[in-house]
Amino acid sequence: MKQVIRKILEYCLGGVLGVISLHCATTVVLAKTPEVSAIRIGHYRGMTRFVLDINQKIKYRIFTLANPDRVVIDISEVKWNSNYGGAKGTGYINRYRFGLFKHGTSRIVLDVTKPVRVARAFMIKPKRGKSWRFVIDLKRTSKKAFETNVKKPVRHPVKKTIIPNQQQDLRSHRTKKLIVLDPGHGGHDPGNLGGRRYRGFPEKTVVLIVARAIKKALERTGRYRVIMTRNRDVFLKLRARSRIAHARQADLFISIHADSIKNPRIRGATVYTLSEKASDREAAALAARENKSDIIAGMDLDEETDQVQSILIDLVKRETMNLSNSFANDLIPQLRKAVILRTRPHRAAGLIVLKGLDVPSVLLELGYLTNARDARLLMQKQTQRKIANAIVRAADIFFNKTYVAN
Numbered sequence: 001m002k003q004v005i006r007k008i009l010e011y012c013l014g015g016v017l018g019v020i021s022l023h024c025a026t027t028v029v030l031a032k033t034p035e036v037s038a039i040r041i042g043h044y045r046g047m048t049r050f051v052l053d054i055n056q057k058i059k060y061r062i063f064t065l066a067n068p069d070r071v072v073i074d075i076s077e078v079k080w081n082s083n084y085g086g087a088k089g090t091g092y093i094n095r096y097r098f099g100l101f102k103h104g105t106s107r108i109v110l111d112v113t114k115p116v117r118v119a120r121a122f123m124i125k126p127k128r129g130k131s132w133r134f135v136i137d138l139k140r141t142s143k144k145a146f147e148t149n150v151k152k153p154v155r156h157p158v159k160k161t162i163i164p165n166q167q168q169d170l171r172s173h174r175t176k177k178l179i180v181l182d183p184g185h186g187g188h189d190p191g192n193l194g195g196r197r198y199r200g201f202p203e204k205t206v207v208l209i210v211a212r213a214i215k216k217a218l219e220r221t222g223r224y225r226v227i228m229t230r231n232r233d234v235f236l237k238l239r240a241r242s243r244i245a246h247a248r249q250a251d252l253f254i255s256i257h258a259d260s261i262k263n264p265r266i267r268g269a270t271v272y273t274l275s276e277k278a279s280d281r282e283a284a285a286l287a288a289r290e291n292k293s294d295i296i297a298g299m300d301l302d303e304e305t306d307q308v309q310s311i312l313i314d315l316v317k318r319e320t321m322n323l324s325n326s327f328a329n330d331l332i333p334q335l336r337k338a339v340i341l342r343t344r345p346h347r348a349a350g351l352i353v354l355k356g357l358d359v360p361s362v363l364l365e366l367g368y369l370t371n372a373r374d375a376r377l378l379m380q381k382q383t384q385r386k387i388a389n390a391i392v393r394a395a396d397i398f399f400n401k402t403y404v405a406n
């Protein structure tokens, strides 16, 4: 193949006919150098993971060097698209460098803080329009073991590329995005009540009415399908709510609440996302309880070890958290046009209902029922319509960015 391309190129350089040049242009496009679009590093449970997002499959060879201790990764020649937000590492990686090593080979050097071994290296096939990923996992080892392995190529750290199971991937077959709206509380759990000075409707009623308005507005666009976790006054456990979003592989989960506080003057809306610290333990516990391949729907994990499964879960979780934060950032400026926001309108907390693991999720506190104005406004059709439109606009922005850019 390479020879053929070289021949065509030579021919082109000597050629004078426009037709040939055009043909050459096509050939060159086909033989394009792989492009790295992002570099990510994470540390989780005693393992440091280094990830390249890349637009095609690449070849790789890995070895280590001592004094100073480094992990060297030689890959097919690639194009580095930007500075990827700096070269500072995390976990066992202190810093990293990369560049063209020689014609046809790019090199990445990881300066490590401790003696490490390459536990695994593998490629993940693209799914849902995302790029290929080249993944390297580093684990601690003894100084002695590190030194014995120096300069020796890391032997087949992994046998196979992980292939997403297309049949299970409901999301990729959809024409409309699926949004799950979750009106909080219900049944014997009224949620927050209004303050002493203003006794309006309980939270469970307010949020159901607002959720219905949001559902209507989203569906009217023709771009979204909406499922409500409850559409009547019924109690639902928190886990059951996020399970609905997970089971249907929703594209977005929005839990809707209304707050209360001692001080009746405090008002305004807040958008909550899950805080990372609280979610790690939860994700691990969830993984232990449930069928692991079910958690990351769409990925065939049958032949992977438990260890790799937990890493993949971690990868999905991080991605979900990034998407959740991204939606929160899209929602806030739109919401500001509809209602008053609290100072610091984006907050993070270990909210159980947001622990859906693979569905981008936010919890929206519409305002304070203990504030007379908030309570009154939230029951007004006009405010409900404004909130609904804000969510439609935010969803439009979010999905355009997420699914077109990838």
Ligand SMILES: [Zn+2]
Residues within 6 Å of the ligand: 184, 185, 191, 192, 203, 256, 257, 258
């Ligand atoms: Zn609530």
